[in-house]
Amino acid sequence: MKLTSIVTQLLLAPLALAAAAPKVNQKITYDGYKVFRISTHHDAAIVKDLLKPLTTVAMNLKDEEHLDVAIAPQDLDAFDALNLDAEVLHEDLGSDIKAESKFGTYGGVSARAVPSLTWWNSYHAYADHITFYNDLAGAFPNNSEIFNIGTSVQGRQIFGLHIWGSGGKGSKPAVYFHGTVHAREWISAKVVEYISYQLLTQYSTDLAVMAIVDKYDFYILPFVNPDGFVYSQTNDRLWRKNRQTRSGSSCVGTDINRNWPYKWSLTGGASTNKCSETYKGQAASDTPENAALVAFTTTLKNSHGIKLYIDWHSFGQYILLPYGYDCTQVAANNAQQTTLAIGLKTRIALSYGTQFTYGPSCSTLYKTTGSSADYMTDVALTEFAWTIELRPTGSSSSGFILPPAQILPSSIEQWEGMKYLLPIM
Structure with missing residues (x-):
């Protein structure tokens, strides 16, 4: 045609x-x-x-x-x-x-047993993800724990996994990961789960992993948008936003990643239309999910600071640096960030040849206002605040419906990238 x-x-x-x-x-x-x-x-x-x-x-x-x-x-x-x-x-x-969506079965393991790698052979129901994290933290109680930062619109816990090393809990700068901010981006949860799994299971046997875990405190939130994720599994696979209703409108949902209280009021990077996929909300941080994230982020900033933030999304295969709100602006340390992004792109490609595009978010992809990475950079003073858009890309792209056979390769290539990035930051 x-x-x-x-x-x-x-x-x-x-x-x-x-x-x-x-x-x-x-x-x-x-x-x-x-x-x-x-x-x-x-x-x-x-x-x-x-x-x-x-x-x-x-x-x-x-x-x-x-x-x-x-x-x-x-x-x-x-x-x-x-x-x-x-x-x-x-x-x-x-x-x-x-x-x-032929979800794998997962009945959980004993409190001190490690989940199997077969977890990454398929997608899973939300309840199974919770069991997976409880099992993982239960198997490594000396350097990990589950924490909660607040509740979603529908009352679900916004939970995370905290991993620490020899310095003790909460003693090092933070590495801070978000997953499934957009409900339909299922692969993001699987990737952060794999990274969590490797950090814990390899800590006692791999000196390089031990050095990484001893250097940072990891705070990993796999489901920033739990209501939306559940809705994408039960009602609409392509659902993106949270499940917040607004007075006077039949449209549901706010884009949590356009709701951060930084550059929120600017135009062109989000929508004021309640029906839009990028609806920004009626006021900055007026979603309970974002309000909880802002409070927790402030706690990390005021503790030992945030070294690296990654907001994991799909799709398109991008490594996006600040900023999203203005295509003429870059971070003060953009040269260093670009060098690291080039190295990350190269390391990711070593596993399966997967090619990622890197660069400032606005000029490389599109304009975003009220976004997490911009907030992390200028308000939370994070040294490196990135968005990574995972597989797929290209003319044969399957979009958000990434086949289960690509879950493990996607996870492996990102873990290899983290093993490159984390030691040299």
Whole structure:
């Protein structure tokens, strides 16, 4: 399919692509939806306008070069008639989601036993993730523990794993990881779990890992958005935001990563539309999840400081440095950060050849306001505050629906990257 000539009178303002709003708690299957990567030829607004009459679901936010869009089955003929320059990413999105969501079973192990590596053969239900972390911390009670920073909109604990070394609990600068800020990005939870697992299981046998753990206190929060993650497993696999309701609106959810109280009021990097995937909230830090994160981050800052922060996301394979709020701004230590990012990119590629793109967040990907990495850099005074967008990328991209066979390779390559990065910071 090729992009045909389009009259220039078409509206050029960006348009949000979204499926018809489902009823509350209605399960969305996406059966028969077909996902296309549509070349925009740098006219994304025109393509979005053509798609406006169709039932669609946007699968990417960076749209200068292409749109990844799921098309409802009843609109596939109408989409074909548009004759756009497109390729197929999913023949049947619903079928691929079902294949991905055959959760592995995990009944837990004894309180002092280590979970098996088979954990990374499949995705798992949220309750099993909690059991996994309890088992892992229970197996290493002398240098790890579960902690809670607060509760979500629906009352779930926002829990984390604290890992420390020979200096004792809370005695070193923090390495601080967030996962599953956006609910549909399941691979982020698996990657931070693998890093947690390796830090603990290799501490007593690998001198390099021992040196890393003895150098820092690790604070790992695998589910910043627990309500959204559960909803993505039970109702809508492509759900992104939290599950906060707002007075006077039927739209649900706020993007926790546009809600941080730094550069929140700037325009262009988030949405004021309550239905938008990037809705920023009515005020900075007005989500309970973000309020808890801000309070805990302040505690770390005021203790021994934060050396490294990584917000793990998917997808696209990016190593993103500050800043997101302004494409002309970079961190004061940008040269050092760039050198480290180049080294990380190189080390990640050694495992499977996976290629990551690095650079300042705004100019490399897109503008974001009220984002975690910017807050960490300028308010929490974190030396290195990054966002890493995990697999996949490329023309054969499976997007958020990353096949289970890629869980372990994704985790291994990031752990190898951390073994490079952490000793030299």
